[in-house]
Amino acid sequence: MTTRRRDAGEAPRQEPAAPPEAALTIDALGRKCPIPIIMLAQQINDVPMNATVAVLADDPAAFTDVPAWCRLKSHHHVGSYELPQGGWAIHVRRNY
Template sequence: MRFRGRARSGAPATAPPPQAPADQAVAPPPTLVIDALGRKCPIPIIMLAERIREVPVGQIVAVLADDAAARTDVPAWCRMKSQDFVWEETLPQGGWGFHIRRTY
């Protein structure tokens, strides 16, 4: 049996998240950094939702998280809320930095 549009495990086939630009000097620094390291799902998303209005439209918010669920939750939240998921970076101390541009 052939599967179309799905991985053999039954999980939807998805593209990997955007990675850090090759030249990080091009990427603008975040206006706000939300430290959710050590917090479990859904706390990183709740913190992002509560604080994104603190930055002007067009500016970047970075969410630092080490819960693996954040790797899917943050991009999904951005799609659901029409915010721009700019890129993801791997942090040296473990975890990830998710960069989101506020669109409204």
């Protein structure tokens, strides 16, 4: 069970649909931030332009930090999808 706060900015980032296909999945489960972000930054260029990377993470910081990284780095945060075992699949589309 993940505990999350009821923040106004949160709702749009949490999509109810099943996660779409990703070109690359980065397993950062059990890793603390900033490690999941570092893994994402190191591997985003391994997928073709406009393809999607899924970051699997269960550090609560990743839920905020992956979308924040996308904003800072001008990539697109597609959505964050809760995993059955806890944590999220956070989908990022490579923009450049």
